[in-house]
Amino acid sequence: MLTIKTIDDSNIHQRVYQLNLGPQHPSTHGVMHFILTLDGEVVVACDPHIGYSHRGHEKMAENRTYEQYLPNPTRMDYLSGLIFNYGYCQAVEKLCGIEVPKRAEYIRVITSELNRIASHMIGIMDFVMGLGAITPFVYGWDDREQILDLLEMVCGSRLTYSYGRFGGVRNDITQEFYDGTRRFIDRMRKRLKDYHDLITGNIIFIKRSENVGVLSKETALEYGVTGPTLRGSGVPYDVRKNEPYSAYPEFEFEIPTREEGDCLARYLVRMAELEQSLNIIEQALDRLPPGPIRADVPRFITPPPGEVYFSFESARGAVGFYIVSDGSRIPYRIKVRSPSFSNVFVMSKICPGHFLADVIAIFGSIDVTVPEIDR
Amino acid sequence: MSQLIQLWNTVYAFLGHDVTAGVIGLLILLAFIPLHVVFLVWFEMKVCAHIQLRPAFMEVGPHGILQNLADGIKMIGKDLITPKLADKFLYFIAPIVIFIPAFVGYIVIPFSPNLLIKDINVGVLLIFAFSSLTVLSVLMAGWSSNNKYSLIGAVRSVAQNVAYELPLLLSTMSVVIMTNSFSMREIIEAQSPVWFVVYQPVAFILFLISTTAENNRAPFDLVEAESELVSGFHTEYTGMRFGLFFLAEYTNMVIAASMATALFLGGWRGPFLPGIVWFFIKVYFLIFVVYWIRWTFPRIRFDQLMNFAWKVMIPVALLNLIVTAVVLKVL
Numbered sequence A: 001m002l003t004i005k006t007i008d009d010s011n012i013h014q015r016v017y018q019l020n021l022g023p024q025h026p027s028t029h030g031v032m033h034f035i036l037t038l039d040g041e042v043v044v045a046c047d048p049h050i051g052y053s054h055r056g057h058e059k060m061a062e063n064r065t066y067e068q069y070l071p072n073p074t075r076m077d078y079l080s081g082l083i084f085n086y087g088y089c090q091a092v093e094k095l096c097g098i099e100v101p102k103r104a105e106y107i108r109v110i111t112s113e114l115n116r117i118a119s120h121m122i123g124i125m126d127f128v129m130g131l132g133a134i135t136p137f138v139y140g141w142d143d144r145e146q147i148l149d150l151l152e153m154v155c156g157s158r159l160t161y162s163y164g165r166f167g168g169v170r171n172d173i174t175q176e177f178y179d180g181t182r183r184f185i186d187r188m189r190k191r192l193k194d195y196h197d198l199i200t201g202n203i204i205f206i207k208r209s210e211n212v213g214v215l216s217k218e219t220a221l222e223y224g225v226t227g228p229t230l231r232g233s234g235v236p237y238d239v240r241k242n243e244p245y246s247a248y249p250e251f252e253f254e255i256p257t258r259e260e261g262d263c264l265a266r267y268l269v270r271m272a273e274l275e276q277s278l279n280i281i282e283q284a285l286d287r288l289p290p291g292p293i294r295a296d297v298p299r300f301i302t303p304p305p306g307e308v309y310f311s312f313e314s315a316r317g318a319v320g321f322y323i324v325s326d327g328s329r330i331p332y333r334i335k336v337r338s339p340s341f342s343n344v345f346v347m348s349k350i351c352p353g354h355f356l357a358d359v360i361a362i363f364g365s366i367d368v369t370v371p372e373i374d375r
Numbered sequence B: 001m002s003q004l005i006q007l008w009n010t011v012y013a014f015l016g017h018d019v020t021a022g023v024i025g026l027l028i029l030l031a032f033i034p035l036h037v038v039f040l041v042w043f044e045m046k047v048c049a050h051i052q053l054r055p056a057f058m059e060v061g062p063h064g065i066l067q068n069l070a071d072g073i074k075m076i077g078k079d080l081i082t083p084k085l086a087d088k089f090l091y092f093i094a095p096i097v098i099f100i101p102a103f104v105g106y107i108v109i110p111f112s113p114n115l116l117i118k119d120i121n122v123g124v125l126l127i128f129a130f131s132s133l134t135v136l137s138v139l140m141a142g143w144s145s146n147n148k149y150s151l152i153g154a155v156r157s158v159a160q161n162v163a164y165e166l167p168l169l170l171s172t173m174s175v176v177i178m179t180n181s182f183s184m185r186e187i188i189e190a191q192s193p194v195w196f197v198v199y200q201p202v203a204f205i206l207f208l209i210s211t212t213a214e215n216n217r218a219p220f221d222l223v224e225a226e227s228e229l230v231s232g233f234h235t236e237y238t239g240m241r242f243g244l245f246f247l248a249e250y251t252n253m254v255i256a257a258s259m260a261t262a263l264f265l266g267g268w269r270g271p272f273l274p275g276i277v278w279f280f281i282k283v284y285f286l287i288f289v290v291y292w293i294r295w296t297f298p299r300i301r302f303d304q305l306m307n308f309a310w311k312v313m314i315p316v317a318l319l320n321l322i323v324t325a326v327v328l329k330v331l
Helices: A057-063 A071-076 A081-098 A104-129 A135-155 A174-201 A203-209 A217-223 A263-286 A339-344 A356-366 A370-374 B002-049 B068-078 B090-108 B124-131 B135-142 B148-179 B184-190 B201-214 B239-264 B275-294 B302-330
Strands: A016-020 A033-039 A041-050 A305-314 A317-325 A333-337
Touching: A016 B002, A016 B148, A033 A356, A033 B302, A041 A356, A057 A071, A057 A333, A057 B090, A071 A081, A071 A370, A071 B135, A081 A104, A081 A305, A081 A317, A104 A135, A104 A263, A104 A356, A135 A174, A174 A203, A174 A263, A203 A263, A203 A356, A317 A339, A317 B239, A339 A356, B002 B090, B002 B239, B002 B275, B068 B239, B090 B124, B090 B135, B090 B239, B124 B135, B124 B148, B124 B184, B135 B148, B135 B239, B148 B184, B148 B201, B148 B239, B148 B302, B184 B239, B201 B239, B201 B275, B201 B302, B239 B275
Parallel strands: none
Antiparallel strands: A016 A033, A033 A041, A305 A317, A317 A333
16 A cells, blocks of 8 residues: 655744845845745845954054055955045045045045046946946946056955055056046946946836835835935935035035936936946046155155044945044044945845845845955 | 668668657757757857947857857856755756757757758647647746745746747747648748738747747746746756756757747748758748847836736737638638
């Protein structure tokens, strides 16, 4: 007699199950970990877990001099590292009261906007790849490659820059960089048109991102969301405009915002920001003043005792460097407020009710760098 | 030599023409399918690369044509890992089951007027009947792997295949009604002055969309959506077991393209060139279209996929079938 073994399902009452999305998963951009509670394919709860790439960059500051700490901020957010690098320099300059020459400020603006474009390129294309379109991603990397080549000319490295110095930058830009950047702006404007044809006009893309992951203005503000994610929810907050620093007040640019707050809005805000960044670079190149590139700063600085908070806009949102000095050559404490940390936790608020595929889309549209969350 | 010929004659006399032809045909198929898939993968990589403005592999052989052969050999040498908590029997048998329908489908495909293994009078039905087995295998693989991603992939696959089999059959039916035959050969012979794609453009498009969905190709590749499910139902499979899934996917794609060619594009018909060349030109064109779509479009979401099948594809296919029947009756 054939007996068939069956599962005794009389005790099974649980309808939901848990899925570990990450820390090793193709779409979690490194080592992000979400514990999803799923009902079928519908997300009931989303619990982001962080800490997989914690390297202790803040603690490291407490036993090295201000100069020795220069390469560290770059490694927090490796995609917009140059902006972090300058941010740290500006915080220390604010602490010491160093006046930065005009030309250095302009070079900083040009290079950080280039870096912002490179970072947004990855942010946008990763989002699109999360939706399943791989080809735009390759195109985006092509553009990023051009920027990395340009930055390599002036900074010497391609990803983890350490170009900023207290009171200026390491070396002057070359004519080659100047011409190359001009060519890049022309090229990028053409490419943006192509991207709008290839991605923005695609019916599948619109259906996948419209009304998906709607982040309301109130929730965004409650969670301290900043950057394009906040502007996609209709809050026109950008540190470059609201608390101007460096040479940004001298340029004309807009803060693109959208009211919808969904994935499509965040994508469109980033695309619009690319154009604004190109405009800023163009203006800076037009009006690049002559003069020194570095203020007369001693080789080893010793800031006065005190504390300083400096806020700037990275590609992902508002970053804050809080430095406490006890008057020695080594900082007493450095604390970084990083935008991805605030942005990623909004996932637990907006994911429930969406499909598993939407979690990937939402995560991509928020555009998080995992090492920046953990530092 | 003469002994060999004698042996051959004895075997031939014993088995008869049909069986001998069938056995030889199957043996040729066994060699042809993997090699053809190796070529198709190379072709896909090249199409993908040129869409993405890069040359793809160029090192092994001229334009890297031997690269996939080398990859295939490497894959055979890989360890076959079975997860600890897997359902061992189902896990073992799933890759074998998925290969059978892919293999059987080739038997009835007429590559040229003379080159087909067996002309069965229900050839079209045979392919559909066997291709339904694919979903069984996917379900077995997904369930037995004891992995949540695999399970989600398998569940998606079942729903998707059930939904898209209906428009597929309905669109084929409109051709069958026109020819009164299920035989692939007779259908091709009926397309004498004009191809059926002229009479049945709607059915042709429906057929292409549903076969793309049936074969889990993008933008309907939710079963193995790598950005969501790692690689769906075959996440846990390694070595040649994964290779068989891979082989079956590409073989199914060839069968789908061959069927579209035979049903709508006049099969081997075409001027100047021999029939088999025309057949493969059409098949490769359709495969190119599938690749082109895959490397351009994002993936659609699961609910959108089901909505599209039940709310658009099936009503349109039914309407097309009714219109075809009425027009044939009236004329």
